[in-house]
Amino acid sequence: MLIDFFFTLKDAKIPVSIKEFLILLEAMQKSVISPSLDDFYYLSRTTLVKDEAHYDKFDKAFGLYFRGIDAIFEKHPEIPLEWLQKRMERELTPEQKAAIEKFGYDKLMDRLKELLKEQKERHEGGNRWIGTGGTSPFGNGGTNPEGIRIGGEGGNRTAVKVWEARSYRDYDDERELGTRNIKVALRRLRKFAREGAEEELALDDTIRATANNAGYLDIKMQPERKNNIKVLMLLDVGGTMDDHIQRTEELFSAAKTEFKNMEFFYFHNCIYDYLWKNNRRRHAEKFHTWDVLRKYTPDTKVIFVGDATMSPYEVLQPGGSVEYNNEEAGAVWLQRFTSTFPKFIWLNPEPEGLWQYRQSISVIRQIMNNRMFPVTIDGLERGMQLLSK
Numbered sequence: 131m132l133i134d135f136f137f138t139l140k141d142a143k144i145p146v147s148i149k150e151f152l153i154l155l156e157a158m159q160k161s162v163i164s165p166s167l168d169d170f171y172y173l174s175r176t177t178l179v180k181d182e183a184h185y186d187k188f189d190k191a192f193g194l195y196f197r198g199i200d201a202i203f204e205k206h207p208e209i210p211l212e213w214l215q216k217r218m219e220r221e222l223t224p225e226q227k228a229a230i231e232k233f234g235y236d237k238l239m240d241r242l243k244e245l246l247k248e249q250k251e252r253h254e255g256g257n258r259w260i261g262t263g264g265t266s267p268f269g270n271g272g273t274n275p276e277g278i279r280i281g282g283e284g285g286n287r288t289a290v291k292v293w294e295a296r297s298y299r300d301y302d303d304e305r306e307l308g309t310r311n312i313k314v315a316l317r318r319l320r321k322f323a324r325e326g327a328e329e330e331l332a333l334d335d336t337i338r339a340t341a342n343n344a345g346y347l348d349i350k351m352q353p354e355r356k357n358n359i360k361v362l363m364l365l366d367v368g369g370t371m372d373d374h375i376q377r378t379e380e381l382f383s384a385a386k387t388e389f390k391n392m393e394f395f396y397f398h399n400c401i402y403d404y405l406w407k408n409n410r411r412r413h414a415e416k417f418h419t420w421d422v423l424r425k426y427t428p429d430t431k432v433i434f435v436g437d438a439t440m441s442p443y444e445v446l447q448p449g450g451s452v453e454y455n456n457e458e459a460g461a462v463w464l465q466r467f468t469s470t471f472p473k474f475i476w477l478n479p480e481p482e483g484l485w486q487y488r489q490s491i492s493v494i495r496q497i498m499n500n501r502m503f504p505v506t507i508d509g510l511e512r513g514m515q516l517l518s519k
Contacts, residue, residue, distance in 0.1 A: 132158075135195050139178065142191035146178050153177050167196060182407055183386070189410045312384040315510035361385070361392040362426055362471070366436025367409060368398050369452075374479035377505055378435060381477070385433075395422060399440040400460030400494075401467065402451055419463055423470050431517045432467060432474040438494040438502070439480060445493050464497045475513040476502040482509070 163169035332352040339348035395405035406412035443450035482504040503509035
């Protein structure tokens with residue numbers, strides 16, 4: 131059985147060796163885990179995958195081979211599925227949209243708590259209850275300038291919270307670039323130094339020493355010349371960033387190639403109290419943001435990548451995250467990063483001409499001291515130039 135699993139991983143282009151596979155079999159033989167598919171997932175990933183960049187490929191191959199595994203979701207109060215089934219789309223005139231009331235964040239959350247206690251049946255097309263197709267701020271498939279989407283798919287992108295378990299895909303760091311210009315732009319952020327053991331021939335010094343030694347060969351060695359820039363890349367994923375997957379993957383792939391000392395983490399919309407490295411396991415494998423702030427030295431260059439497009443509450447309001455009730459506002463965490471790491475920029479894949487129309491972009495640009503650049507060749511060059519000063 132596991133031999134076919136091994137070849138499934140090989141077909142997924144995961145560099146798995148026979149030695150690692152034998153270690154997995156030995157661990158299974160010694161019963162180091164309980165007879166649980168979830169435990170086997172962690173054990174096989176630990177023994178077979180050497181680089182976290184292959185975690186996404188491993189998850190896909192694992193899911194393909196072991197079909198029907200249950201995903202791990204955060205638990206929420208149950209809302210009957212039939213309440214959320216989308217029965218119709220409703221188009222409103224601009225005058226009707228303007229007449230719809232904005233509750234405000236605190237009032238919105240208080241009203242949702244009341245409805246969860248009061249509502250006993252499904253609703254559709256109204257303006258008050260949790261339902262579909264209407265103008266209520268709770269539900270999906272309708273229109274409201276400021277609401278909580280419950281179930282369904284996002285359409286207007288005006289929700290201040292999203293009540294569902296959301297699955298994101300890791301950016302592929304091996305994606306072939308459509309152009310080499312991104313790599314060339316990133317190379318502006320380089321600082322070479324010779325560090326480590328003397329393992330490279332120093333040709334000029336060897337010639338000079340041999341000449342001074344009356345022609346007798348005197349070989350001189352030197353440490354290998356390496357780029358010692360340290361980069362921390364924080365990538366927004368999911369939601370509106372789905373529109374920019376290709377460009378972000380190109381940027382991520384180029385950065386992984388150019389910056390050998392690069393670490394990365396994911397976030398959604400704004401930075402809060404935890405980050406993650408694997409989108410499929412992000413609820414189970416969290417990294418506390420405080421730990422990330424303390425781990426890296428102040429000379430680390432921090433690159434935020436995101437469209438900064440969200441409800442302003444998500445940046446300014448405690449509990450403003452669309453996914454959970456964060457204790458501190460995203461703006462507080464962003465300011466901690468900018469205070470800890472003096473060299474930072476924000477790369478925005480949204481066209482620069484649209485920035486002035488997004489309130490959240492204006493807020494984040496202000497927090498970033500206007501160090502926001504578009505993901506264009508000119509924008510990347512300006513950003514790398516600023517980081518290299």
